[in-house]
Amino acid sequence: ELKVEQNPLFLSMQEGKNYTIYCNYSTTSDRLYWYRQDPGKSLESLFVLLSNGAVKQEGRLMASLDTKARLSTLHITAAVHDLSATYFCAVAYSGAGSYQLTFGKGTKLSVIP
Amino acid sequence: IAGITQAPTSQILAAGRRMTLRCTQDMRHNAMYWYRQDLGLGLRLIHYSNTAGTTGKGEVPDGYSVSRANTDDFPLTLASAVPSQTSVYFCASSAGEGYEQYFGPGTRLTVT
Numbered sequence: 001e002l003k004v005e006q007n008p009l010f011l012s013m014q015e016g017k018n019y020t021i022y023c024n025y026s027t028t029s030d031r032l033y034w035y036r037q038d039p040g041k042s043l044e045s046l047f048v049l050l051s052n053g054a055v056k057q058e059g060r061l062m063a064s065l066d067t068k069a070r071l072s073t074l075h076i077t078a079a080v081h082d083l084s085a086t087y088f089c090a091v092a093y094s095g096a097g098s099y100q101l102t103f104g105k106g107t108k109l110s111v112i113p
Numbered sequence: 114i115a116g117i118t119q120a121p122t123s124q125i126l127a128a129g130r131r132m133t134l135r136c137t138q139d140m141r142h143n144a145m146y147w148y149r150q151d152l153g154l155g156l157r158l159i160h161y162s163n164t165a166g167t168t169g170k171g172e173v174p175d176g177y178s179v180s181r182a183n184t185d186d187f188p189l190t191l192a193s194a195v196p197s198q199t200s201v202y203f204c205a206s207s208a209g210e211g212y213e214q215y216f217g218p219g220t221r222l223t224v225t
Binding site: 031033035041042043044045048088090092094098099100101102103104105106 | 216218
């Protein structure tokens with residue numbers, strides 16, 4: 001069974017600061033996704049990471065994947081209030097004859113002015 | 114471009130009643146999924162369908178059933194609702210197994 005752990009689960013940071021969210025997973029996988037969820041809204045896809053060493057950047061967010069360490073990071077640069085949301089990583093795994101995503105519990109980010 | 118639609122947006126349901134949550138996608142995706150989201154537990158997979166005509170059980174399937182008669186629709190049925198099924202339900206779809214999933218707007222269900 002694949003386990004996906006995110007940390008921290010809650011993060012309060014000041015505008016302008018940098019921080020990293022970590023996503024560890026327990027078994028081999030070559031696909032990892034990051035999603036964003038605003039309060040009361042649905043999940044929005046942010047990044048798709050498909051290979052070891054993959055790095056994707058969009059604005060102040062940068063995601064990377066190390067399949068050997070079973071670790072993905074989501075780095076926030078010079079945070080702004082608009083980045084306040086909950087961020088989920090999701091790891092693809094093959095089990096019981098099907099290929100599914102297992103989600104972390106999410107990191108709730110609050111950016112304080 | 115609608116993507117994925119879900120209905121109803123929210124519902125209050127008496128325990129013991131039957132309820133079907135509707136999900137329709139217009140992206141011609143092969144795979145569709147139902148998740149429930151509960152505070153502190155993240156998203157948990159209820160049922161999935163990798164292609165029309167097939168379905169499978171996820172992590173928390175008990176009390177729920179699904180069908181996939183065609184590519185576009187994937188309804189979720191609660192045969193006899195219980196309060197523990199109070200949750201936000203998300204439908205999602207993807208081009209194939211293990212691919213990026215796109216989510217619908219969600220249905221907020223309260224079972225009293």
